[in-house]
Amino acid sequence: MQNTPPESLIRTWVWMMSENNDPELMNKGRKNLINAFGSIQNAIKYIEQQVNSSDEK
Secondary structure, eight states: OTTOOOHHHHHHHHHHHHTOOOHHHHHHHHHHHHHHHSSHHHHHHHHHHHHHHHHHO
16 A cells, blocks of 8 residues: 555554544544545554454564
């Protein structure tokens, strides 16, 4: 994927969606992931690929 956001930013967006109790922040994190990856499913796929590749190292 070209122009992929830095890992720390992706982690922040995931945190905003999952660990936060503020609906506005949850929505913003979700929108940021969708804007960056096209869909939540693509974002999950990308994150899983990164985890798997780091496990192989």
